[in-house]
Structure formats: C-alpha cells, structure tokens
Amino acid sequence: GAGVSQSPSNKVTEKGKDVELRCDPISGHTALYWYRQSLGQGLEFLIYFQGNSAPDKSGLPSDRFSAERTGGSVSTLTIQRTQQEDSAVYLCASSTGGAGVRDTQYFGPGTRLTVL
Amino acid sequence: EDQVTQSPEALRLQEGESSSLNCSYTVSGLRGLFWYRQDPGKGPEFLFTLYSAGEEKEKERLKATLTKKESFLHITAPKPEDSATYLCAVQVDTGRRALTFGSGTRLQVQP
Numbered sequence: 592g593a594g595v596s597q598s599p600s601n602k603v604t605e606k607g608k609d610v611e612l613r614c615d616p617i618s619g620h621t622a623l624y625w626y627r628q629s630l631g632q633g634l635e636f637l638i639y640f641q642g643n644s645a646p647d648k649s650g651l652p653s654d655r656f657s658a659e660r661t662g663g664s665v666s667t668l669t670i671q672r673t674q675q676e677d678s679a680v681y682l683c684a685s686s687t688g689g690a691g692v693r694d695t696q697y698f699g700p701g702t703r704l705t706v707l
Numbered sequence: 708e709d710q711v712t713q714s715p716e717a718l719r720l721q722e723g724e725s726s727s728l729n730c731s732y733t734v735s736g737l738r739g740l741f742w743y744r745q746d747p748g749k750g751p752e753f754l755f756t757l758y759s760a761g762e763e764k765e766k767e768r769l770k771a772t773l774t775k776k777e778s779f780l781h782i783t784a785p786k787p788e789d790s791a792t793y794l795c796a797v798q799v800d801t802g803r804r805a806l807t808f809g810s811g812t813r814l815q816v817q818p
Contacts, residue, residue, distance in 0.1 A: 595750075622804065624804070624805065624806075626806075632810070633794075633808040633809060633810045633811065634751070634794070634796075634806070634808040635808075636805035636806065636807070639804055639805055641804070647803065647804070647805065649803075649805075650805065682750055682751070686804075688804075693738075693739060693756070693758065695741070695753055695756055696741075696753075696806060697753060698743075698750035698751045698752070698753075699750050700749055700750045701749075701750050
C-alpha cells in the first residue's frame with residue numbers, strides 16, 4: 592500500500608516568512624509524528640498526535656512552531672517567522688498507535704526546508 | 708535523560724568484509740529498540756525492532772542483537788548496495804511514544 596507522503600519535497604523561503612509543511616500518513620494509522628533532521632545532527636522529535644488525544648508538543652523548539660491534524664489524518668506543520676536555524680529536513684512518521692501496542696513508526700521522504 | 712550513542716561514526720568496508728555497528732543506550736526503561744536505514748535524500752527505512760535482551764532478528768545480510776546496554780547490527784558479506792546511514796533509536800516505557808535517535812553510522816561498501 593501507499594506509504595507516508597509529504598509535500599513539498601523542497602521548500603526555499605526567505606527569513607521571516609511563514610511556511611506550511613504537509614504530511615499524509617499511511618491509511619488507518621492513528622499515530623502521527625513530526626521529527627527534524629538538521630545537518631550534522633540526529634533526528635529530533637517535534638510533536639506527536641494520537642487519535643483525538645491532546646498532542647505531545649514537548650519537542651517543539653519555540654512557539655513559532657505549531658502543528659495540527661485534521662480529521663485524524665492529514666497533518667500540517669507550520670513555522671512562523673522562519674529563521675536560518677530552521678533550515679533542516681522535516682520528517683513525518685506514522686504508526687498504528689494505540690495504548691499498549693508495540694507499533695513501528697514508518698517515515699515519509701521528508702521536506703527539505705532552506706531559509707535564506 | 709535518555710541517551711543513544713552509535714559507533715563508529717563512519718565505516719568503510721570492502722565487499723564481502725563482515726563487520727558490526729554498535730548502538731549503546733541509557734534509558735529509564737526500554738520499550739523497544741529500532742534500527743533504520745537511511746539513503747541520501749530519503750526518509751529512514753525500517754529494518755528491525757528488538758524488545759528484550761537476548762532477542763535477535765535477521766534480514767538478508769543483516770542481523771540485529773540486543774543486550775541490556777547495547778545493540779549490534781551485524782553485516783555479513785556486505786554488498787555495495789548496503790551502503791547507507793544506519794540509525795538506531797529507542798522508545799522508552801513511560802508512555803512517551805517519541806523515538807530518541809543516535810547520530811547514525813555511515814557505511815560505505817566498496818566493490
């Protein structure tokens with residue numbers, strides 16, 4: 592079946608502009624995650640959605656970052672007033688989710704964001 | 708604080724030369740340890756999940772093992788197509804589902 596998809600694949604923006612990144616999870620997956628991969632650094636967790644529960648926002652680096660998930664499916668990560676240090680690859684993952692479930696996170700191809 | 712350390716940072720092998728990648732971890736309680744492969748410009752591709760010490764899993768030329776402190780990814784008779792960055796990640800047993808990743812091992816297999 593179809594995997595996790597993300598759009599756009601590449602985004603170049605100017606410092607101070609807002610950007611929106613989109614993630615379509617695997618059909619039927621109730622859990623959705625956003626991670627960031629910066630040059631020379633490992634993947635770092637940003638935010639996690641599980642069904643209708645309140646999201647785990649503990650990884651968001653500042654209040655310029657926000658995310659929403661509509662209808663339990665598609666998610667949008669928004670970065671306001673972008674800074675050069677926001678340049679990175681933003682990765683989305685999804686899993687079957689559910690309490691007590693041993694589930695695996697499957698990743699999308701990522702969106703490469705460049706802030707000039 | 709949960710920590711994951713991978714070694715070596717980079718590894719160059721000749722085709723057919725077997726070796727192992729290491730992932731050591733310090734966590735409050737391990738729910739699962741994950742291995743992913745990442746090719747340049749692509750997202751991580753899932754390889755294995757290990758849940759308890761002593762567990763082993765195999766896939767083609769790859770074998771993953773787990774102890775209470777570390778995991779090894781053994782590569783037997785590698786081929787050039789095995790060249791990639793291999794990522795290790797842990798999920799802790801606190802209800803927090805986020806993965807904590809190591810910095811990865813860049814593997815290059817020369818023909």
